[in-house]
Amino acid sequence: MNFTDFHFDENLKNNLRRLTDSGRLPHAVIIESRSAQAAEELARFLTMLTVCTSDDAPCGVCRECLASHSRAHADVVWLQPENKSKTYSMAQIRSVIEDAYIKPNGSGGKAYVFENADERFKEDSQNAFLKLLEEPPRGVRFILICRSALSLLPTVLSRCTVIRVGGDDIPGEEAREAAERIVSGIVSGDEYPLLLALNVLTDREKADGVFAALRLIMRDGIALLAGAEAIFGAESAKALASRLTKSQILALREPTDRAAALLRQNVNANLTVTWLCGEYRRISWQK
Ligand SMILES: [Zn+2]
Numbered sequence: 001m002n003f004t005d006f007h008f009d010e011n012l013k014n015n016l017r018r019l020t021d022s023g024r025l026p027h028a029v030i031i032e033s034r035s036a037q038a039a040e041e042l043a044r045f046l047t048m049l050t051v052c053t054s055d056d057a058p059c060g061v062c063r064e065c066l067a068s069h070s071r072a073h074a075d076v077v078w079l080q081p082e083n084k085s086k087t088y089s090m091a092q093i094r095s096v097i098e099d100a101y102i103k104p105n106g107s108g109g110k111a112y113v114f115e116n117a118d119e120r121f122k123e124d125s126q127n128a129f130l131k132l133l134e135e136p137p138r139g140v141r142f143i144l145i146c147r148s149a150l151s152l153l154p155t156v157l158s159r160c161t162v163i164r165v166g167g168d169d170i171p172g173e174e175a176r177e178a179a180e181r182i183v184s185g186i187v188s189g190d191e192y193p194l195l196l197a198l199n200v201l202t203d204r205e206k207a208d209g210v211f212a213a214l215r216l217i218m219r220d221g222i223a224l225l226a227g228a229e230a231i232f233g234a235e236s237a238k239a240l241a242s243r244l245t246k247s248q249i250l251a252l253r254e255p256t257d258r259a260a261a262l263l264r265q266n267v268n269a270n271l272t273v274t275w276l277c278g279e280y281r282r283i284s285w286q287k
Pocket of ligand 1: 052066
């Protein structure tokens with residue numbers, strides 16, 4: 001696996017090695033990123049991996065690799081919307097479905113990349129695409145790039161593996177633990193531990209990291225309920241998913257973002273935390 005020319009961090013490199021070594025790199029990958037550039041880079045790498053026939057794919061130097069690195073490989077399609085609304089038309093999706101069953105020109109596989117998938121894929125075209133995701137032809141890989149995997153249909157999401165890259169700072173261990181305590185408080189049904197856990201947010205230095213971790217845990221909770229994998233991997237996402245409904249978890253995100261904004265504006269931290277505690281209680285303890 002040749003990472004020359006790619007700006008991947010060690011974590012991502014290890015993940016990619018682990019997935020390919022165990023033969024578990026899935027046929028359908030969602031790249032979730034706030035950075036279009038980082039996502040595009042990983043997508044290009046995955047297309048090289050799909051078409052390269054070297055034992056140590058992607059080798060980065062063969063004809064297949066070079067062509068797909070420059071987005072010019074015949075077996076790699078970067079699907080651009082044809083209509084004015086900048087979404088994929090049903091005709092386009094149907095032609096992808098037909099094309100996927102045609103053998104590749106080279107000796108490797110075929111790849112289809114869908115950039116801005118969360119905006120370009122309408123619900124009906126996602127549904128049309130679903131069957132292909134369920135039973136993909138051999139050697140074919142689908143790569144969906146989006147800002148938030150959650151904006152795709154749960155049925156699509158559950159058939160893909162999500163890889164998150166760039167533009168999204170991964171909170172540290174301390175922030176994760178603090179966020180896990182807050183989530184335990186939310187699901188405990190007891191006000192005191194929740195308020196105690198939320199107290200960390202009065203420390204403005206720590207608050208941003210904790211909020212980021214909280215959002216990731218909530219996101220994972222929703223993913224778990226949709227049958228997809230939890231990516232951030234905090235244990236408390238499972239607790240959240242087992243105790244709350246999807247709409248409750250979605251509702252929790254609103255006061256979370258609001259409190260984060262208030263604290264950034266230097267609104268009284270204790271008042272904000274008390275308010276947030278009340279909102280969490282209201283949403284999560286309602287029957
Ligand atoms: Zn190669």
